[in-house]
Amino acid sequence: MSERKGVRETTLTEEAYQKLRWDIVSGTLEAGSPLRLDNLKQRYGLGYSPLREALNRLHSERLVTTVALRGFTVAPLSLSEMWDAVETRIHIEAEALRRAIEYGDDEWETEIISTFHALAIKAKRLQDLTEQPPKEEIKALEERHHRFHHALISACRSNWLLDFSQKLYVETERYRFPVLGGSMAASSRDVSREHQDIMEAAIARDADRTVALLTAHYRRTGETLSARYAPESEANVAHRPKAPAL
Amino acid sequence: MSERKGVRETTLTEEAYQKLRWDIVSGTLEAGSPLRLDNLKQRYGLGYSPLREALNRLHSERLVTTVALRGFTVAPLSLSEMWDAVETRIHIEAEALRRAIEYGDDEWETEIISTFHALAIKAKRLQDLTEQPPKEEIKALEERHHRFHHALISACRSNWLLDFSQKLYVETERYRFPVLGGSMAASSRDVSREHQDIMEAAIARDADRTVALLTAHYRRTGETLSARYAPESEANVAHRPKAPAL
DNA sequence: TAAATACAGATTTTCGCAAATTCTGTTTTT
């Protein structure tokens, strides 16, 4: 049971969880495909128990579905589910943001500024690249993106709001990931600008403006993803929120 | 590995989950007490694997806490956590309710009415009882209560809102349960009346009024629980929301 | 031919032990 070299850093369950999560979010394991225990065991070189436990954690995050006695599958993707996640996220984070703006102290402001810059630098570097950035780099970008958005609402003083926001972030990450790798430079949006505006409004303690900017930011992302996943289809318009304008 | 008589109804994991959940919510397993695998194995007559899996599910529902390599414990209770859950629930369900009122059809109305009556009848019967009702009866009452509140928002067309509402219901159930067994008759509130008003406002499609009534309903419950868990203490007032009025 | 039944292969679920890790109380050293 010992690791290659001496001490093991984390539990095998954690390892299984991280690897599976990455393979699902990055699309290596396709949506809807069944996850056979035997396969996974061979693929990751881990036993049944850690895999099973990891699969259960992923189930509670809605990344995998499971039916009793019929095993696990990668959770399917659908535009209507994506829009549900986007709109719910707006509803949750709008409230969290208002509270964070009310309660946030110097440390909160500092964290927003530093995570913003970490994100902006990374985004700039990847955007300037001529070739397609490697998946590892996209992962790092996603992490900084996550940290920035978390920093915005971190002072809201509600564990439940933070928890729900986290869950919705994970859900939308799956949809966002393949697009991030695509034509980043070609995008007509200046996402970094949007982030900066949100940051400035938050630090200026203008709650209404910050919420409006964040809402627009998320809806634009949703629209980008809609276009990416169903370029020709008109069907996805039905999933759009009723009030897309600010 | 075979069951007493022929076919097994569900998986052992499901059985472990249900039993553990009940023992935690009903208070049989006290908040904060450690959950040793050996103990549980003996107590429920189940193996490690089903228990472990059930414990993980309960962890994702915040009913148990866990630290890697240090086992599981029953999640602690705290007034500030309860108020967080109550206020977040209000925020989630207010939105879900508005949408349900917009989208709800005849079937939705019918479901609200029937679940209301099922709840009202049960509540009346338990209230008229002279002695303390048995735990099983309280469980049945809780189930009907849950069905009614779920019916109200069931037409909201958002799986995420419904999922979050469900999570928060479970969380608050833990706090409500011991109180339900107590002096139900002595309560100055007419809870059934509150439910009826909510039902009528919803069916009349008066969104603002329904949301206001539901908010008041949840806050009153929160206050009852505060009083029950910290009767003399002034400290819990600090956890109260800023705007308790309608 | 169609429906019902039986069978066989594949898959999931469960079990209990063994290994690894952490905790606790005692002894030794500074």
Place this chain on the structure above:
DNA sequence: AAAAACAGAATTTGCGAAAATCTGTATTTA
């Protein structure tokens, strides 16, 4: 006397085999 080191105990974690279950195919029956 305080800090560090150590050993034994308690607990969690991981594994692979065995049991239970499901799914699809072949066989039988009406």
